[in-house]
Amino acid sequence: MCGIIGYIGSRSCPELIYQGLEKLEYRGYDSAGIAVISSGQITTVKAAGKLARLRPFMGGLPAAAHIGMGHTRWATHGEPSDENAHPHGEAGASVIHNGIIENYKELKLELIAQGVSFKSETDTEVILHLLLAELQKGTSVHMALLKLLPQLQGAFSLGIMNRDEPEALYLVKQGSPLVIGCGKDETFFASDPLPLIPYCQHFLFLEDGEFARITRAGAEVWNFAGVQQEKPAVTMDWDSAAAEKNGFNHYMLKEIHEQPQMFSSTISRHLDLHTNSLILDHLGLDKIDLAQVKRLHFVACGSAYYAALVGKYLMETLPQFPCDVELASEFRYREPFIGPDTLVIAVSQSGETADTLASVKYARAKGCQTLALCNVKFSSIPRECHSAFYMEAGPEIGVASTKAFTSMLLNLYIFSLGLARLRHTLSAEALAQHLSQLKLLPPLAAQALAQDKNIATYALQFLHETHCLFIGRGFSYAIALEGALKLKEISYIHGEGYAGGELKHGPIALIEKSLAVIAVVPRDKLYDKMLANIEEIRARKGRIIAITSGNDPHLAQTCEAVLSCPAIDNPCLQAVLSSMILQQFAYYVALHRGTDVDQPRNLAKSVTVE
C-alpha cells in the first residue's frame, strides 16, 4: 500500500514527481506529499485526501528543484490528515515510507523519554527521529542507516533526503517493493516501474535487507551489514500508453474492454494456430522438477483466490493432480501438510501481495517447489519463487480487478492443459478439442461486451439495493464469489457469494420479496440443480437476476431480469464470459451510484502489508 517515488537529475522535478504520483495513486489515496531540495533547503507540501488536493500547493515548491521525492498514502497508523501525510521531515532531513514499523511503539516511547516530540501519529516518524539523532552527531546517512535499520521491525521501503547531502537520495528496502530506474544522467526510484516507464528502460530491483545511495550518475547498493552488492540491471520495454485511459472514462471500463484483445494475444502466445498445438515454453515449467510433484497447492488473496478456485477444478480434471486452494493469509500461519512433493502456486496480479509473498517464503522453507502466476514482471513474488509464469495482461490500474481475473482463468486453463499434456492425462483428440474451443473465446468476449447497454439499463434498477446474494455451482461458484466482491468493492452494496447447494444451509433464511439473488446459470451439467435453487428462491418470493448462457426462454419467464452471456460448451471459458457480464454489471451499478469506480474507498490496488 502507499506509493513512493523520487528523482535526481537535471530536470525540474516537482511536476515530474506529481505526475509519477498520479500513476502510483492506485496504491493508496488517503493523502499525498512531495519534498524537494533546492538552494540548500528542503521544501515540503502535503495534503490529506486524493492527490488532486495537493495540486493547489504545488506552487509552494521551487520549480528549479532537481532532486525530490513524493508519497501517496494508504493510512495504517494515524488517520488521513495533513500531519500524518508523508514526507515527514524536519529542516535537516525528510523520510517517505511504504510499510509498517511493527515495533514503533517501543521506539517512540524511548524517543519521547529522550525529549523528542512527535508531530504525527504515524509509525514512520520514529524513523525520522532515529535518523536525525544520528545526523545531529555528525554521522553520515550511510552510517546512520547501518545503525538504525537493525532496530526496525516490520516492512519498510524508505526514501530519505538529507539537506547536507543535496546531490544524493537514500533508499531502503525491507518487505515492501522498491525499484530504481536508471536514465541518462538521471536516476529515479519508485514502488513499481509503472511511473518510470516514460523515462527509463533499465531497472535495478532491490532485495529485502538492502539499501542504496542514488545520485544522477546511478546507484550504489549495500546490504544491512554494510557489504556492497552488485546489482545487474534488467530491461523492461513496457508501452507507457498501456497505462493510460485511452479515451475511456475509467481505467476499469478500459480494462474490461481490453479483454478480447488480451485473450487473443494470450492464446497466440501459447498456441500454434497452424498446427493447433500447445506451446509449452512460457508456462514457467522449465525450472520445476515435475517428476517430484505429487500435488498442487494454490495460495492467493481476493480475486486471485477466486481464480485459484477455478484452478483447482481444472487441475483435478485435466492433469489430475490432487489440489488444494488456500487464502494466503491463512496458509502462512498454519501447519499445512506440504513438502518436497508439493508444488505451491502463488497467484497474484501485482506480485506484491504481502500474505501471498510470505506464503511463498513459508512454502520454500518447507521444501516445496514454488511457481508464481503473476502479471507484473520482476515483482517480488516471481522473484521469490523457483519459477514464474507471466500472464502478460498489461498494466491493470483500476483497483477492482477485471482483466487480470479473467486472464488468471485463461492462463490457469492453458497451464492445466500443458500439465495434462506432459502427464499424458488427455488424449490428443481431447487436447485438440480444448485448443479449438480456446480460439472461440476472443470473438465471444467481444459479444459479451456488446451486452453493455442492456446491462447498464438494468443496473439503473439496481441502484437502491442494500444487499444481495450471488449464487453459482461448479466453475460458476467462483464466478458468483468474484461477482459479489466486484459489486461490493466499487458500489458499496453488500453482496455475498454462495455455492447454490449451500442456500438451504442458512442463507435461504434471508430470502424475502425485497432480496435480489444474482444467479449464475450457464447451461452446463449443473443447470438443473441451479433451476431447483431458483425455484426455491421464487417460492419464497425472492427476486432473481439470472446470468445465462445464450437465449434461455425459461429463465426469461421466471426471473426479474436476464443478463445474457454468449454460450460456449466449456465450463472454464463460460466462467470467463459470465465474469465479464458481472464486471459490467458492477461497473454500471457503481457508475449510476456515483462512487469512485477506479479508487473505491478504503482500498488499495497492491496490499503490501498484512
Ligand code: M6R
Ligand atoms: O495483486 P493480487 O492479485 O495479489 O491482489 C489480490 C487482491 O488484493 C485483489 O484481487 C483484490 O481483491 C482486488 N481488489 C479485487 O478486485
